[in-house]
Amino acid sequence: MSRAYSDITFTPTVRALQTHLGSRDKYAAFDLADDRRDSLGPREAQFIAARDSFYQATVSETGWPYVQxxxxxxxxxxxxxxxxxAYADFRGNVQYISAGNLTVNDRVSIILVDYAKRARLKILGRVRLVALDDAPDLIARIEGPDYRARIERAVVITVEAFDWNCPQHITPRFTDAEVNALTAPLREEIAQLKARLAGATAP
Ligand SMILES: Cc1cc2nc3c(=O)[nH]c(=O)nc-3n(C[C@H](O)[C@H](O)[C@H](O)COP(=O)(O)O)c2cc1C
Incomplete structure (x- = not known):
């Protein structure tokens, strides 16, 4: 965990509970680290660039966390x-819960998971919602070439802290593309064996 992450997540109440339950000493060193580690490095950038999904929590004005x-x-x-x-916020089910929450509280908490490699990155940040007409260059950078849904706004996140979770309890899961890539050599071998077998048994 980084100093930046513990500064945000270890609130006075959390610290008091750590003290009460005996784990405060274990984490005290993070409070003193010189390097706050509040900027993404190459490992984080590479990990985020490979993800096809994430979970994003916002906070409503009534105090409820909302995960989408x-x-x-x-x-x-x-x-x-x-x-x-940054990501393009497409016109979806037009409930605007995350967008509405973000107009009153700019905080987001994001989790990205690589199930196949059993890795999980958590990010805390603050969001700026950018209207389409206000930043055409930004929109051009974040829109996908093939996705034809209407972009309503850009969600721009300033990273305040991040933390990697341990892999424990992440069940390895694989996408179709990953299964296809992993099994391609096996399918090739089966095809070759079948061809050889057919040749051997031909009259
Ligand atoms: C037509 C349509 C397209 C959608 N496209 C996406 C999408 O590309 N990615 C995504 O995560 N959710 C998509 N959704 C579902 C979203 O969860 C939802 O529309 C929207 O993002 C909800 O945001 P909110 O819960 O903050 O109001 C789509 C929903 C609809 C109805």
Missing amino acids: FRGGPAGFLKVLDDKTL
Whole structure:
């Protein structure tokens, strides 16, 4: 965990509970780290660029956390620089829950998971909603070439902290593309064996 992440997540109440339950000493060193590690590095950028989905939590004005799944082509959450992420917010079911929440509270908490490699990255950030007409260059950078749904706004996230989770309890799961890539050599071998068998048994 980084200093930036513990500064945000270890609230006074959390710290008090850690003290009460005996784990405060284990985490005290994070409070003193010189390097806050609040910018994305190459490992994080590469990981985000390969993801085809993430979960995003926003906070409503009534205090409720709201988690929404976001999916798209791999890399649709763009890394603009080491402190900035952005994605195109398409016209979806027009409930506007996340967008509405973000107009009153700019905080987001995001989780990205690579199930196949059993890795999980958590990001805390603040969002700026950008209207289409206000930033045509930005929209051009974040829109996918093949996706024809209407973009309503850009969601621009300033990263405040990130943390990698341990792989424990992530069940490996594979996409169709990953299964196809993994089994391609096996299918090729089966085809060759079948051809050889057919040749051997031909009259
Ligand atoms: C026509 C249509 C297209 C959608 N396209 C996407 C999409 O590309 N990616 C995605 O994550 N969700 C998509 N959704 C579902 C979304 O979860 C939903 O529309 C919207 O993002 C909800 O946001 P909210 O829960 O913050 O109001 C789509 C929904 C509809 C009805």
